[in-house]
Amino acid sequence: MRRASSLLAALIGFLLAVRGLAAWHGRDADALFDGELEAQRERARAMDAWTGADLDRGDFSTGAARFDGEWLFVTRLMAVLGYAQTALEHPELRAEHAARIDESLDAMLAPEARAFDREAWGRDALSDLGGVRDHVGYLGYLSLALAVARAVSPTSRHVEMEERVMRHLVQRASASELGLLETYPGEVYPTDNTTFFGALGVHDAVTGEDHGALRRRLSRRLETRYRDPRTGLLYQRVDPDDGAPLDGPRGSGTALAAYFLSFSDGALSLALHRSLRAGMLTRTLGFGTAREYPAPSGGWGDVDSGPVILGQGVSATGFVIGLARAHGDRETFRAHLATASFFGGPVDGRHALGGPLGDALLFALTTALPPSRWEAR
Amino acid sequence: MKTGIALAAISLVALGLDRLLAGLAVDTNAAAAFLSPGGASVDQALIAGVFLLVRVGGAGLVALTAAWWSAALVRAAWRAARMTI
Numbered sequence: 118m119r120r121a122s123s124l125l126a127a128l129i130g131f132l133l134a135v136r137g138l139a140a141w142h143g144r145d146a147d148a149l150f151d152g153e154l155e156a157q158r159e160r161a162r163a164m165d166a167w168t169g170a171d172l173d174r175g176d177f178s179t180g181a182a183r184f185d186g187e188w189l190f191v192t193r194l195m196a197v198l199g200y201a202q203t204a205l206e207h208p209e210l211r212a213e214h215a216a217r218i219d220e221s222l223d224a225m226l227a228p229e230a231r232a233f234d235r236e237a238w239g240r241d242a243l244s245d246l247g248g249v250r251d252h253v254g255y256l257g258y259l260s261l262a263l264a265v266a267r268a269v270s271p272t273s274r275h276v277e278m279e280e281r282v283m284r285h286l287v288q289r290a291s292a293s294e295l296g297l298l299e300t301y302p303g304e305v306y307p308t309d310n311t312t313f314f315g316a317l318g319v320h321d322a323v324t325g326e327d328h329g330a331l332r333r334r335l336s337r338r339l340e341t342r343y344r345d346p347r348t349g350l351l352y353q354r355v356d357p358d359d360g361a362p363l364d365g366p367r368g369s370g371t372a373l374a375a376y377f378l379s380f381s382d383g384a385l386s387l388a389l390h391r392s393l394r395a396g397m398l399t400r401t402l403g404f405g406t407a408r409e410y411p412a413p414s415g416g417w418g419d420v421d422s423g424p425v426i427l428g429q430g431v432s433a434t435g436f437v438i439g440l441a442r443a444h445g446d447r448e449t450f451r452a453h454l455a456t457a458s459f460f461g462g463p464v465d466g467r468h469a470l471g472g473p474l475g476d477a478l479l480f481a482l483t484t485a486l487p488p489s490r491w492e493a494r
Numbered sequence: 495m496k497t498g499i500a501l502a503a504i505s506l507v508a509l510g511l512d513r514l515l516a517g518l519a520v521d522t523n524a525a526a527a528f529l530s531p532g533g534a535s536v537d538q539a540l541i542a543g544v545f546l547l548v549r550v551g552g553a554g555l556v557a558l559t560a561a562w563w564s565a566a567l568v569r570a571a572w573r574a575a576r577m578t579i
Contacts, residue, residue, distance in 0.1 A: 119569070119572045122568050122572070123565040123568050123569050123572075124565070125568075126564040126565050126567065126568035127561040127562065127564055127565035128561070129564060130560040130561040130562075130563060130564025130565070131557045131558070131560060131561035131564075133560065133564075134556055134557040134559070134560035134561070135553075135557050137560075138553050138556065138557070176523070176526075177526075459549070459553070460546075460549070462512075462515075462516040462519060462545060462549065463516075464516050464517055464520045467520050468520070468525070469515070469516040469517075469519035469520055469524065469525070469542075469545055470519065470524065470525045470542060470545070470546070471525050472523055472525030472526055473523075475525055
């Protein structure tokens with residue numbers, strides 16, 4: 118009896134300590150979830166260090182030049198989204214963040230930033246505007262950055278570029294039977310397309326233009342053709358000829374797509390978040406994680422998912438933070454931020470294991486806005 | 495008792511080391527070793543590896559310390575109850 122009670126006490130002590138660690142690592146969660154100015158400012162200041170740094174492809178070294186370029190580009194995009202979201206939440210940050218956004222957009226538009234896309238297509242994306250090549254791996258992401266920049270600063274010097282990019286993508290999407298555009302020749306990824314879907318919603322809200330019919334068609338296609346009926350998750354990659362899935366449904370792609378969709382289609386974004394919650398999210402003693410592959414399938418992960426450990430994906434776990442904030446899911450936000458903080462090791466807004474991309478992603482995701490904030494503009 | 499104090503002391507050292515390594519990892523961009531193992535330098539890989547080891551190991555130590563002290567408290571309560579009876 119005495120031995121059993123000691124063992125039970127040890128077990129309870131162990132579990133409570135782990136729970137306490139989760140609470141400690143998630144201690145900033147409420148301030149971030151509630152959008153407190155100082156918490157967001159700290160993240161923005163940490164991002165400033167990367168925005169001001171002379172980053173190039175060499176800072177990523179994924180082992181493939183294309184991915185290095187993609188990661189550098191997505192770092193800039195996430196910086197823009199983070200600055201824009203915080204500027205819209207706290208108008209006193211608007212002037213300072215608008216300048217940072219312009220700086221990041223200049224970097225995104227630079228020839229070296231377009232190189233990864235140019236190398237894949239054999240043509241430059243900006244020279245192809247108005248043409249027949251989609252370039253959604255570059256132009257889709259760029260369109261979202263340009264659209265949110267316009268939402269922050271309607272007279273931004275990048276407005277003309279926003280109009281040109283949007284015109285090209287609208288024209289290509291209207292002509293697409295699949296309802297999806299090519300990232301690279303012969304490669305179609307639903308998640309990449311959701312950057313443009315999100316951008317088009319912001320564009321309409323900011324300019325008063327009405328692409329409602331196209332947006333509804335694109336969302337409906339995404340929902341009916343590219344969502345796995347069993348899990349409700351999005352297929353990672355589809356066939357460019359007939360839209361048939363070439364890869365299974367995945368946690369990282371679905372979570373990121375749901376975040377991008379929160380800029381234009383709150384209902385679909387929420388539906389994807391619910392699908393993730395239903396079958397992919399796990400909470401263990403206060404730490405939240407997300408599966409990369411729906412059970413019972415598994416895998417080791419790739420450049421999109423990051424490492425997959427015991428079925429839980431690093432990218433998927435992080436991306437859910439943005440969804441949780443956008444859809445008011447405080448408990449999930451807290452649990453996933455605790456995991457990100459535990460393994461990321463935050464130091465004054467930056468992260469020991471974040472690097473430019475990790476810091477930028479967490480900046481954007483922890484400051485994600487509810488869909489209503491974009492619709493209401 | 496000595497075990498409990500030693501565990502608590504090692505946990506505190508691990509927490510201090512963790513803080514130090516986190517700062518060093520940020521300064522050296524050790525994240526490269528985690529996000530793109532193929533392209534990281536030996537220094538970055540070493541710092542990232544030691545940081546993760548200390549972080550996970552330190553958390554384990556904290557939990558073990560809590561477990562040891564919880565069990566010790568219950569044992570002490572049993573002794574006190576036996577003496578009272």
